[in-house]
Amino acid sequence: MLFFKKLRSAISQFIGRDTHKWDELEDILIEADFGAEFASKMINRIKYEKDLLTALTSVLRNILTPLITDISVDTTKKPYILTLIGVNGGGKTTTVAKLAFFLKSSGFSVDIAACDTFRAAATEQLSAFAERLNCNIFKSNSPRDPASVAFEALQSSKSDVLIVDTAGRLQNNVNLMNELAKIYRVMKKIDESAPHLTILVIDATVGQNAVDQVREFTKFGQVSGIIVSKMDGGAKGGTIVRIADEFKLPIFGVGVGESVESFERFSVNKFLKDLME
Template sequence: MSFFKKLKDKFSKTEENQEVSDKYKSGLSKTRGSFSSKINNLVARYRQVDEDFFDDLEEILIQADVGVNTVMDLVDELKMEVKRQNIKDSSMLKDVISEKLVEIYAGDEETVKAELNLQPNDLSIFLFVGVNGVGKTTSIGKLAHQLSEQGKKVVLVAGDTFRAGAIEQLDVWGQRVGVEVIKHSEGSDPAAVIYDGIQAARSRNADVLLCDTAGRLQNKVNLMNELSKVKRVIEREVPSAPHEVLLVLDATTGQNALSQAKTFSEATNVTGIVLTKLDGTAKGGIVLAIRKELNIPVKYVGLGEKVTDLEVFDAQAFVYGLFADMIESSDDESLDS
């Protein structure tokens, strides 16, 4: 069965899957608009798959921010696949490219879908880190909504005590999604409010505590010291925590996001990425670069500003979003070879 057909089947099977693919489809419309029209163009220009074809393909992938090393690996794999299947006709390659993109992301793992490290019978503590403006507070609000909808008791703690308005912004999210927010006044010690957050979460018997933090990168040393201190306080209170350190990155900042990830990884043990604003970029290939070049899983993606616009990262749904037009317009019979 062709890969397009496989994706088409999967994402039309249940209402839930359909909803997921619709979200990726609309969130990735900018990337798809540029990426899939370029691929279609490429295939129209080269009927035969040759060296020039691959050179142009490399260029398209690099422009989509896939990352040079990842592109090299991907193109090598594609060349092998072309040989193996004896593919001559370039139009057959769209399907193979989409399949390789999932493979390159997910590797040999069966898990193409990310999961949070939730503690089944205990408090889970997730720390959100990242520079100003990337979407930490917004993502916390969205995730709080999602977890509450799943029946979990969520508490938020306003650890960004530095920026004016940051505490209030989290408070507004808390009211909006109906969860409690633990806060101190502006300028107070972030580690102290996080400590209070843990005590409150415990006494309320909460399932999940989501910790916001400040992200001023102008003073890198201070920021990293502050994060270490916050982390120490969490570890002292709950030795197995934090159960996730989620680094929030803004997809529209492209390669800059990769360098932020390197800086934060040096200072703290990042367990996953929340990649926001994918809806705002035509270069959604950054997801693959992050996975391959940093070896940190993307756990969530932000696909818009609405409270429901945060999705668990799913490599197949991502690729569906990239190729949706081709997948949906492909007729089943010709694919069934």
């Protein structure tokens, strides 16, 4: 991540520590998507430390580390239901496939429910993944109420895990958020505890808007944690730390490419490595 190099060079020039330089550092943090408020909070936290770079790294590490969480499938709940939500194009469908691959590789049987019923292309995209991964897919061949696909999938799935894809929705679109609530109500008719995990997929490259997305989706009230997609795509990184600091949501993993294999645990060390190099 490029911003770290910039950050490192800015910090190494910090000899005089005059006010002007603090402003400069604040600007660099803001540019790296940390946001003004968080940048100034961080500077206040490291200001009086002797080794700024170590202090900053340690602040970031302490924010991120407690949130790194593995997806643990509860096999007493069969299927264990994961629902992926998020804005358009964030990486939900690809992440469904990545999780299916990941969980299958861990020995679980996985079914998929295609609850993005608006676009035929969405179901096709997921069907192609399901075929490659050899997973059962529940879908509808005509545009239909996504809640009915969810209902059928829950009724019929015999696998350990059911991963539910949903349509992209802007966090401020009330109708679409109501539709999501309906999918949840319908699932709960079959299993009161469903869905067992609701994962918000956040595109690492969108900057400040990602913070707003998390704020609005958490108002929906069901978010168990996040997966950060497109970490390979030139993300500046600050957004992730901000989201972690503000919402303290578990981070279930990251997407590092378009292939089904490119899901991994969030590595705080890797994230911070460039800073320390």
